[in-house]
Amino acid sequence: MPIHFKPYLTNKAAYKGGKSKDEINIGNKKIFKLSSNENQLGSSPKALASIQKHLSTLSEYPDTTDINFRKALEDFYNGQLTADQFVTTNSGVANIEVIIRAFMEKDTECIYTNPAFSPYWDFAAKVGGKGIDVPLDGDDYSLDVDGILGKINDRTRLIFITSPNNPTGTHIPKSQVDKLVDNLPDHVVLVYDEVYYQYADAADYVRALPYVIQGKNVIGINSFSKAYGLAGLRVGYSYSTPKLAEYMRRLMRPFMINTISMKAAMAALHDDEFIQKTVNLVHDEKAFLYTELDKLGVKYWKTQANFILTRPNLPSSEFTERILNEGGIMVRPAEGFGAPGCVRITIGTREANQALVEGWKRILEQG
């Protein structure tokens, strides 16, 4: 009898993230990586100091559980959440996978809202589940709450929403999240991906937190890859009701999070100064890019995150290649996120943004 390969694993192409700098070859030219929404100021200094301090412990196993990390998170949330409400993982994306493995199986469904972060439906397919797309509405990419509610059936397990959203940078106003949560049937869990929350400044922005505190079936997903500047370490966490979190922790392996990641993340949680500096840079540079993109006459969407979705006046793959060659700028075509013809650009330092604008100008001049 041949080996049984699961059809829903073999049928699928694996999820591809953005390339690293080492995977790009443009000679000795300076490269600005504006393709993966990383922190342009580097990593939290407190995290780096903690990494240094704990390097000598690497011959030993980490704590058997993540309870100290979860207690640090309880502190971070000033006791509004308790340690039993957290699930910590090797990255935000691993948390998404844990949630899908915990709640979905063959022939169940999750709802997502394109343009969106592709692991939601990609991972659902890998457990034999199905992603049901309820696309964001109109040019402002607003959430179609009635459309989502209309697609819920007995097989629905999860709804994924993202605010600020990747790749659009748009946020979901509180009134719409309220409506969705208020109408959520008992058998459905709302997964609220908020990995870019630090950058949001809209008056009607809301996190998953108030809903979880109210005891709703909501999970908030977070990452240390973005504002904390620790993408290379791979750490993330989610919070939900004690019941949901305790259930998901059954999927944890012993020693799942390595010592360095845990210590760095715990230190980063207290690095308010670095987060403030990071957010200030993004807000200042966002204003600079809006002005410059307006001058270039380029279509873009106002953002609540640390990246901007744009529609260059040429095919996104061609633009991606030309801006790399012209300005040394790595950007991300947004086709894979459900935004054809668009390119997502991380907001850089002034030097990077200036190189982007100059390179873009040359491309427009060349035609």
Ligand SMILES: Cc1ncc(COP(=O)(O)O)c(C=O)c1O
């Ligand atoms: C919306 C969204 N969720 C989750 C993640 C996962 O981040 P990580 O796996 O690096 O923690 C990302 C990363 O790009 C993201 O954009």
